[in-house]
Structure formats: C-alpha cells, structure tokens
Amino acid sequence: MEANSEDEGNRSTGGGFVNNRNGAQAMTRQYAKCKYLFLLLLPALVWYTIFSYGPLYGVQLAFKEFRILQGIGGSPWIGFHYFEMMLNGSQDFFQIVRNTLVLSFYHIVFGFPAPIVLALLFNELRLQWFKKLAQAISYLPHFFSWVVLSGFLITVLSPSTGVVNQLLELVHLKPIYFIGDPHYFRFTLVVSGIWKEVGWGAIIYLAALASTDPQLYEAAVIDGAGRWKQLLHITLPSLIPVVSIMLIFRIGGILDAGFDQVLNLYTPATYQVADILDTYVYRLGLEQMQFGFATAVGLFKNVIAFALVLLANYAVRKSGEEGLL
Template sequence: MHEVNATVKVSQSITKKISSAKLNVKWREYKKNKYLFFLLIPVLIWYCIFSYGPLYGIQLAFKDFHVREGIWGSPWIGMANFKFLFTQSPDFLIILKNTVIISFYHIVFGFPAPIVLALLFNEIRSSIFKRIAQTLSYMPHFLSWVVLSGILITILSPSSGVVNDVIKWFGFQPIYFIGDESYFRFTLVVSAIWKEIGWGTIIYLAALASVDQQMYEAAVMDGANRWKQTIHITIPALYPVIAILFILRIGSVLDAGFDQILNLYSPSVYGVSDILDTFVYRSGLQNFQFSLTTAVGLFKNVIALCLVLSTNYIVKRMGQEGIT
C-alpha cells in the first residue's frame, strides 16, 4: 500500500513539473513575441466595446422597458416577452418559418456555389483570363444592397426591364419577380449568389493553392483524367475549409439577409419575405418595443449557439476538424 501511495505521489510530482515546464515555455514565447500581441489591443478594444459591451442590454428581454425609468428602473417580467412571441404574436411563427426557409435555400444553393466556381477557376490554364474572370466575379461584393436593389428593380421591371423584355420576346407573359410571392424567394437567392459567389471563392482558392502539385503528377502517371483528379485530389483538399465554413454558416441560419430583404421587399410579398430581422427593425426602431425585440435577438443567439455546437460535434465525429 505504501509503495502504491509513493508511486502516485511521484507521478503527481512529475505531472506538476511537466505542466510547470510547459507554462514556462509558453510564457517565454509570449514574452518573445510581446510586440505582436500589442497589435491585438485595438481588436480587443473593438470587441469589448461593440461585442461584449452590448451584452449589458440583454436584460431588456426579461423586463418591461420604459425609457424614462431606464434599464435598471424598468420592472422585471420574467419570460413574458418570450411567451408573447410564441403564444400571442400572430405573425411570429410565420416570420420564423420564412426565415428558416430562406436560410435553407441560401445554404442548399448558395453554400456550394463558391466551391463550384473555385473548382472551375482552378481548371483555367490562362492566367490572364483567370484574373479577369475572378475580378469580374468579385465586383458585386463591393456594392451595397442599396445600389444593387436599384439595379435589380430596374432590370427585373415587368414593364421596362431587360429580363422581361427577353421573356416577352419569346412570347411569354412578363413576370413580376420582386412583387410576386411565387418568385420573390427565387429572386432573393439568385441575386445573393450573384453578389457573393466571387468573394466566397477566395478562401477556397487559397486552400487549393496549397495542394502539392506532385499529387497531380502522380495521378497523371496513373492515368487519371482531369475529372478523376478533381474528385480524388482537389475536392478532398477542400474538406477542412468546407467543414469550418459550413459550421459557421449553420450558426447564422436565422440570419436570412436583412440588408437585401429590407431593400427589395414590399407589403405585397410580406407573407414570404418578412423575417426575424425585419420584424426586429419594425418593432424596435419604428414601434419602440425594445424589450420584445431584445427577446427576439436573444432567441436567435441561443439557437445559433446550439446549432454551432451541435454541427461542430457532428463534423468532428465525421473525422473533420471543427472550430474547437
């Protein structure tokens, strides 16, 4: 028994020494690169002010907020705001459904689009043509939805738009893409892909640039054509990046594109386009229901956290690297 206790004490002592040695090594590394860590100070200040500072206002979700009384003076009402949203608000469940459907379309059609475009860019052999194509695909990203919405409204106009002129030239009736509920979600998804597809390829092209070219040479020696090289070399090289970006995208499933929808929707398509963010905008900034909209924001963040953690767990179980 004494021998066992002595062995345990020795192992504990060794473990402490190893931990202390690792801590000293880390501290020396931090001290060696201290000037690099000073560069993080502006970023940390930004996060403290704009990301962690507003957490103080989360308590509004559990209060009946009155401007005159302030946050501390407003009475606590517990979960009343959440109960109102899920049981008494006639539009909340419809708005939640619209948000999930639009986000689902963005994930199914919008998430793979940059991957496909990056694979196509990777197959272009002319460097000049590749640069021109990449530049043209990036350009819409730098335009705000205020500008792009005006362009879309003009070219999709049922009376004078270029798209409907082509449709009428083929003998069909013009389509009101932005004012018809049957086509509005389609217009949202396609225009969002067009705006962001080029910008989304940057990280995938960076990942493809790190692929060892000797693997392609070996595949050619084995008789693999371009398609087989893409399937067995190029796409597997993108798996880690795809996994991380997919986790982050799932976490924003309740963010269906506020800027885009706010600039494109109208009362005629509220039934299919009204989402949580537009609901918060109208209820909070226009109707001054700050407690109710804070409850909606807290609900979104909790769902996003749960989705990120669960998706990260599933991805890691599938053998890929997650975000933690």
C-alpha cells in the same frame, strides 16, 4: 519501502511542478518576444469588446418591461412574459420563422455549393490572365452594399423599363415583376444573393486548393488518371475539411436569412413571403419601439443559432472530420 515510495512521489511531484513552471516561463518569453504582434490584435479585441460584448448588457430587456425614464437597470422584471407572448400570442411569429427557414434552406441548397463549384472551375483554368480577370469580376459585387445593389436590381428588373423584362418581351413572354410579385421574390433573393457573394466565397476554397500537394496530381497523371478522376479523388477530398467548417458556420446562421438584402428589396406586397426574424425585430424595436419584445425575439434566434452550431459541429466530428470544438 513506504518511505522510499513517498520520496519518489514527492520527487515526481516536484519534477512535474518544475516542468510546469519551466513551460510557463517559456510561454511568457514567447509572448514577450511577439508582443508587437499581439498589439496588432488589440484593435480587433477592442472592436469586439465594444460592439459584440458591450451590447450584451441590453439582453436583460427581454426579461424587463422597459421604461425610458427608469433606464434598463431600473425597469421592472417581468420574467418570460415576452417569450410566452411570442410563442402563444403572436400569430405572425410562426409565419416569420417559416419565411426565415425557407429562405435559409434555399440559400444553403443553392448558395452554399455555388462558391465551391466556382472555385473548382477557376482551378481548372490554365490561362492565368483570364483566370485573374474572371476572379476580379466575380469578386466585384461583394464590395457594393445592398443599398446600392438593390437600386441596381430594381432598375434592371423593372417590369416596364428593366433590361430583363425587355429581353423576355423579345421572346414573346409576359413581363415579370420580380421584386413585387410574392411568387418570384424568393427566387430573386436567392439568385441575387449568389451573384453578390459567390466570388468572395470562392476565395476560401481557392486557398484550400492552392495548399494541395502538387505531387498528388503528378502521381495521378503517371497512373493514368484524367482531369475528372483527379477532381474526384484529389481535389474534392482536399476541400472536405474546409467545406465542413463552412457548413457548420452556415448551419449556425440558418436563422440569418440576409437582413440587409431583404430590408432593401422587400415591400408590403411581399411581406407574406419575405418578412424574416431580423426585419421583424427591426420593425418592432426601431419603428414600434417595443424594445423588450424585439430583444426577446432576437435572443430566441441567437440561442437557437448557438444550439445549431453545436449540433452541426457534433455531426461533423462524428463523421470523422475536424470540427470547431
């Protein structure tokens, strides 16, 4: 009996090995069959290797006293000195973190739902030519850099010659310095950010809506459901998986408050409400040449962002939706 059991175990183990070997061979054949498709992936892998993984070598600057003549590898280690200085000795740091969180909060509350609403509005349009025209107009600002758009906004929002303030004067309101007044600067950032990216962000949600089974709408019409009930019970539920994934990404980037936008629009007069972690790192690293301290701040931001991604993914999975991991 024991010998028979051992023989059966050996046969089952051998069978499992054979199945695994056959599976590996089938996968290798599939890869060989699609080798040209993998070649198309090669440029992206090279780009990420050079520009995303290559710079990780410089992360050690956060733990070293950088000396130019000795280079990164030869500079002496100083441990967590920069992190202690960042958390204990830098009075501006917590104000900058607060500015970053406040701006990101505004972007999430007002900016995150904007492309969803726009996609729902586009989905309800029946005139195809008007729908395509409206989509093209909404996409257009995305293709301009903030260098170009900041010049446009400074001109349009100028308190003396800007179109917006001239309209305000027509209704007997005082001109507003949207770019230079700290009370209005965050509002300007959020609104201009939505204007630039809302059309481009709606593409993902329009793709999700296009994949919704049309038979669901036909069945709803037969049951007497109007457009509002179809929106609530078919359209919105079909968007929930995509919204969950995009929300994870957005929460993970909560410490990214829009470096390009802020850098091109803020002035010393608005530093108190506009200076964020990315602009702080830019000034420390490139203007003041404090490479170690700037690297420590950047590393701190990225570690927090990674933790937020994991936390948001966990919350989404607990809610019953599909997460990233």
